[in-house]
Amino acid sequence: MEDRVEATITVNGTRLTRRIEPRMHLIDFLREELGLTGSHVSCEHGVCGACTVRVDGEIRRGCLTLAVQADGRTVDTVEGLSDSGELAVLQQAFHERNALQCGYCTPGMLLTAQALIKEHPEATREEIREFMSGNLCRCTGYQAIIDAIETVLRTPRTEGVR
Amino acid sequence: MNDRIDPHRLDALAPQASEVEAPPKPGTTKTAKPAKTQVGYVGQSVPRANAKRLLQGRGAYTDDLKFPRLAHVVFFRSPHAHARLKKLDLSRAARQPGVIAAFDGRAIADYCTPWVAVLGHLKGIKSPPQYAVAIDRACWQGEAVAAIVAETRAQAEDALGHVVAEWEELPVVTDMEDALANRTVIHPELGDNICFARSFETEGFDAAMKKADLVVEETYGFGRHTGVTMESRVILADYNAAEHSLTVYHATQAPHMMQDIFSRHLNIPEANVRVICKDVGGSFGIKVHVYPDEMATAALSVMLRRPVKFVADRLESFLTDIHAREHKATVRLACMKDGTIVGFDLDDLTAIGPYSVYPRTSGIEGNQVVNLTGGPYAHKAYRAKMNVVFTNKNVTCQYRAVGHPIAVALTEAIVDLAAQKLGMDPAEFRRKNLIADDAYPYSFPSGLKFEKLSHHQCLDKLLALMDYTGLRAEQAALRKQGIHRGIGLAAMIEVTNPSPAFYGVGGARISAQDGATVRLEPTGMVTCLVSVTEQGQGTEGVFTQVCADAVGVSIDKVRVITGDTGVTPYGGGTWASRGAGIGGEAVLQAGKALRANILDIAAAVLQVDRATLDVRANSVVDKASGEERLPLAEVGRIGYFRPDTLPMKFQAELTVTRHYTPREYGFTFTNGIQASYVEVDTDTGFVKLLRHWCVEDCGTVINPLLVDEQIRGGIVQGIGAAMLEECLYSAEGQLLNGSLADYLVPMTGDTPDIEIAHVSTPTRQSELGAKGVGEAGTAGAPGAVMNAINDALAPFDARVRVQPFTPERILKALGKI
Numbered sequence: 001m002e003d004r005v006e007a008t009i010t011v012n013g014t015r016l017t018r019r020i021e022p023r024m025h026l027i028d029f030l031r032e033e034l035g036l037t038g039s040h041v042s043c044e045h046g047v048c049g050a051c052t053v054r055v056d057g058e059i060r061r062g063c064l065t066l067a068v069q070a071d072g073r074t075v076d077t078v079e080g081l082s083d084s085g086e087l088a089v090l091q092q093a094f095h096e097r098n099a100l101q102c103g104y105c106t107p108g109m110l111l112t113a114q115a116l117i118k119e120h121p122e123a124t125r126e127e128i129r130e131f132m133s134g135n136l137c138r139c140t141g142y143q144a145i146i147d148a149i150e151t152v153l154r155t156p157r158t159e160g161v162r
Numbered sequence: 163m164n165d166r167i168d169p170h171r172l173d174a175l176a177p178q179a180s181e182v183e184a185p186p187k188p189g190t191t192k193t194a195k196p197a198k199t200q201v202g203y204v205g206q207s208v209p210r211a212n213a214k215r216l217l218q219g220r221g222a223y224t225d226d227l228k229f230p231r232l233a234h235v236v237f238f239r240s241p242h243a244h245a246r247l248k249k250l251d252l253s254r255a256a257r258q259p260g261v262i263a264a265f266d267g268r269a270i271a272d273y274c275t276p277w278v279a280v281l282g283h284l285k286g287i288k289s290p291p292q293y294a295v296a297i298d299r300a301c302w303q304g305e306a307v308a309a310i311v312a313e314t315r316a317q318a319e320d321a322l323g324h325v326v327a328e329w330e331e332l333p334v335v336t337d338m339e340d341a342l343a344n345r346t347v348i349h350p351e352l353g354d355n356i357c358f359a360r361s362f363e364t365e366g367f368d369a370a371m372k373k374a375d376l377v378v379e380e381t382y383g384f385g386r387h388t389g390v391t392m393e394s395r396v397i398l399a400d401y402n403a404a405e406h407s408l409t410v411y412h413a414t415q416a417p418h419m420m421q422d423i424f425s426r427h428l429n430i431p432e433a434n435v436r437v438i439c440k441d442v443g444g445s446f447g448i449k450v451h452v453y454p455d456e457m458a459t460a461a462l463s464v465m466l467r468r469p470v471k472f473v474a475d476r477l478e479s480f481l482t483d484i485h486a487r488e489h490k491a492t493v494r495l496a497c498m499k500d501g502t503i504v505g506f507d508l509d510d511l512t513a514i515g516p517y518s519v520y521p522r523t524s525g526i527e528g529n530q531v532v533n534l535t536g537g538p539y540a541h542k543a544y545r546a547k548m549n550v551v552f553t554n555k556n557v558t559c560q561y562r563a564v565g566h567p568i569a570v571a572l573t574e575a576i577v578d579l580a581a582q583k584l585g586m587d588p589a590e591f592r593r594k595n596l597i598a599d600d601a602y603p604y605s606f607p608s609g610l611k612f613e614k615l616s617h618h619q620c621l622d623k624l625l626a627l628m629d630y631t632g633l634r635a636e637q638a639a640l641r642k643q644g645i646h647r648g649i650g651l652a653a654m655i656e657v658t659n660p661s662p663a664f665y666g667v668g669g670a671r672i673s674a675q676d677g678a679t680v681r682l683e684p685t686g687m688v689t690c691l692v693s694v695t696e697q698g699q700g701t702e703g704v705f706t707q708v709c710a711d712a713v714g715v716s717i718d719k720v721r722v723i724t725g726d727t728g729v730t731p732y733g734g735g736t737w738a739s740r741g742a743g744i745g746g747e748a749v750l751q752a753g754k755a756l757r758a759n760i761l762d763i764a765a766a767v768l769q770v771d772r773a774t775l776d777v778r779a780n781s782v783v784d785k786a787s788g789e790e791r792l793p794l795a796e797v798g799r800i801g802y803f804r805p806d807t808l809p810m811k812f813q814a815e816l817t818v819t820r821h822y823t824p825r826e827y828g829f830t831f832t833n834g835i836q837a838s839y840v841e842v843d844t845d846t847g848f849v850k851l852l853r854h855w856c857v858e859d860c861g862t863v864i865n866p867l868l869v870d871e872q873i874r875g876g877i878v879q880g881i882g883a884a885m886l887e888e889c890l891y892s893a894e895g896q897l898l899n900g901s902l903a904d905y906l907v908p909m910t911g912d913t914p915d916i917e918i919a920h921v922s923t924p925t926r927q928s929e930l931g932a933k934g935v936g937e938a939g940t941a942g943a944p945g946a947v948m949n950a951i952n953d954a955l956a957p958f959d960a961r962v963r964v965q966p967f968t969p970e971r972i973l974k975a976l977g978k979i
């Protein structure tokens with residue numbers, strides 16, 4: 001059994017210190033150790049985006065990141081970004097457009113879409129499809145997701161924010 | 163008035179639907195606004211309330227649950243496709259850190275009896291007994307032969323490396339035709355490799371076919387693929403030794419079916435078994451079957467007297483989630499010079515792995531292909547032959563649209579070929595042959611009965627929607643520039659709302675009826691418990707709408723609960739496009755009954771004739787003036803807390819239950835038609851899907867937003883089957899692409915925008931009039947895409963016939979490689 005390593009991580013604004021098995025993935029740490037089950041595990045090898053979380057403001061695949069790599073960093077998950085209200089406009093657009101069915105891919109979709117909105121606010125429909133191509137959804141066929149993101153991008157910010 | 167909903171039916175449901183907002187037009191990308199009015203929700207694009215928790219990551223999927231003393235099981239699986247287990251030593255594994263126990267198949271069989279998946283109405287179907295964990299022999303790569311339970315999953319996985327197994331490899335049968343030839347028989351005790359065979363011929367078939375002017379024939383291949391739910395299979399079984407009771411948290415579509423099965427195979431009284439579905443991350447038919455590892459998990463909970471969880475990892479999903487649709491079919495179409503189709507002749511072969519899957523059997527898919535081939539057309543002659551054979555690959559069973567994608571693709575491909583040979587436009591050829599819209603009720607040569615279909619209305623609407631003529635002109639113009647585009651049509655019929663004819667008559671304990679309990683709470687809220695389950699389709703959302711209209715309340719007053727055998731009425735669950743049509747009717751009838759009971763109380767309180775009252779917008783009102791007489795919260799208060807103020811013999815009944823079973827027809831058939839527009843790069847073999855259209859008739863559209871997204875999601879799964887998805891096996895029976903990096907599913911960039919429109923022919927079997935829609939997209943898309951590609955390839959005299967249509971297959975067809 002490997003020795004555990006101490007790591008201090010700020011998760012959704014709360015600083016916490018834990019002894020972590022070096023082999024543990026960040027997604028398993030969040031889900032199993034912290035009970036933050038909003039981020040999901042699906043392909044387990046970096047293909048589907050269901051495990052997408054934010055590390056120091058950048059979206060990362062929780063299944064390809066070790067928990068100890070987050071030592072000294074800030075991690076945000078769908079739960080925290082829902083509470084802060086950052087995802088509210090996107091969530092509303094997803095809800096109204098039924099851009100989710102089973103919802104398993106949805107937290108990853110939202111985090112990726114939010115990155116798109118920040119980085120490429122002028123993205124065309126084709127560019128949205130391109131940017132979202134690393135997030136798999138088996139239920140929706142994607143059109144509703146693309147529509148919802150496009151709606152948010154095209155809505156002037158002041159109107160969109162609750 | 164929008165054209166999707168029969169206005170006569172809407173009126174019956176929603177007496178006040180005057181201020182209803184029009185639902186968004188099909189195919190528009192505008193977001194739907196929540197309904198403004200308080201009644202008349204049926205027919206409106208109301209967003210689902212249950213989506214909110216999922217949007218915040220605050221759903222609870224089964225893997226999210228944690229229990230005291232929860233143990234985790236992993237399985238030691240056969241690395242060989244067919245091998246005898248000469249030696250299995252679990253002693254070292256059992257000593258690893260955190261390991262609680264390790265068991266082989268024999269030990270688990272003491273607690274879980276084996277099963278044989280046959281049905282009485284599939285005559286002659288056979289399969290050997292299957293155990294929760296295989297004993298002595300593995301029949302496919304990935305079949306579990308031992309279970310290891312540990313305190314954490316990581317510990318259990320670590321211990322797997324310490325299992326000692328010695329194998330003697332046995333001859334492997336992977337090819338369908340080899341299996342059919344019976345050179346090697348996988349289960350010698352069964353005599354041959356044929357699980358199920360069916361043949362069928364209409365009277366005078368040969369004579370009719372002989373009279374035809376033209377007979378075309380082709381053979382089509384379909385790649386074995388699988389459902390790939392983003393949430394894998396998950397089960398958490400929690401046995402209580404003191405009560406001899408078992409609570410199972412299960413990502414399943416059919417909790418009552420599973421309750422019965424856990425009870426019978428684990429020998430626990432049914433009343434002591436409770437199956438609970440938390441949020442389920444996609445199902446598509448994958449989660450409606452009995453899986454050996456899941457049965458083993460339940461048995462282990464009993465054996466160890468503690469909760470045990472199993473979560474399939476992605477490799478296990480590819481190795482053990484049911485596969486589907488491995489078919490090779492030769493079809494002949496005979497027609498007259500004027501294009502009139504005389505008949506179809508089908509010879510289908512399908513391979514299902516080493517076991518028929520319990521309890522629905524693996525004979526249904528092939529049976530559906532026989533039932534549905536030629537489905538939309540008015541021919542009279544039909545002959546079919548079908549063999550279902552065992553092989554040493556993973557098992558196959560019912561996956562979204564069961565048999566339809568095969569039947570539609572081969573029918574529509576041969577129809578296009580016939581049209582081409584006659585020099586007729588494929589749309590005109592279909593118009594000539596589709597069953598007339600006034601020909602119903604109609605008996606189809608394969609024995610099916612259609613209540614009422616609308617093929618011609620759908621065809622006309624589709625051609626207008628896609629601007630067929632304009633598109634043909636564009637195609638011709640681009641061809642001159644060396645750009646090769648193709649247009650493909652695929653008409654279809656679809657089985658929905660099945661009666662007991664599907665499973666019950668064959669002896670399966672699978673409910674064809676569903677129930678709804680509707681209760682007025684003291685606060686005026688309405689709780690609605692339904693036996694149909696939710697895996698993202700939006701069933702809870704549509705029940706909210708139907709219930710709100712039926713009772714006369716606003717949707718925010720309705721709470722729907724599904725997926726718990728301990729609290730909902732008994733029912734079938736969600737499969738075969740039955741949830742909204744069957745469950746919805748039960749909700750409608752229960753809601754209407756509650757409304758009547760509410761009026762009884764109000765009439766007693768107000769001392770007026772009940773006929774002068776109605777329930778609208780959360781209050782009892784005067785029917786004529788609409789004036790509020792008694793809020794529902796007041797009805798609840800009196801009914802529950804002050805019944806002493808009601809007349810002496812009057813008993814308030816604020817909970818009612820109603821059930822519904824479709825019985826008049828074996829299935830409530832729907833119909834629709836799809837079109838695909840593609841561009842083929844004849845140098846690289848790559849296909850770009852440019853556009854896709856679908857016109858569907860699912861009767862009453864309860865929620866256009868949800869219905870359209872069901873269709874879109876289904877179409878994209880069908881596109882996956884046509885273009886990308888195949889479980890590839892080596893000749894030794896080794897799965898070659900067991901990861902999402904190697905097995906491709908559609909991504910955002912592979913999928914076109916999809917335009918959808920509806921024709922609405924409500925079924926008269928129910929008051930709601932809703933037919934199923936969840937599988938329509940998947941049923942029709944592969945055929946439409948296939949025909950579009952072949953249309954693009956037509957100038958080269960090339961055709962593709964084997965799905966998925968990879969660049970390699972297209973280049974081969976073009977003679978370039």
Ligand code: FES
Pocket residue numbers: 040041042043044045046047048049050051052061062063064
């Ligand atoms: S689970 Fe991490 S990318 Fe799929």
Ligand code: FES
Pocket residue numbers: 099100101102103104105106136137138139140392443444698
């Ligand atoms: S909504 Fe089910 S996987 Fe995307």
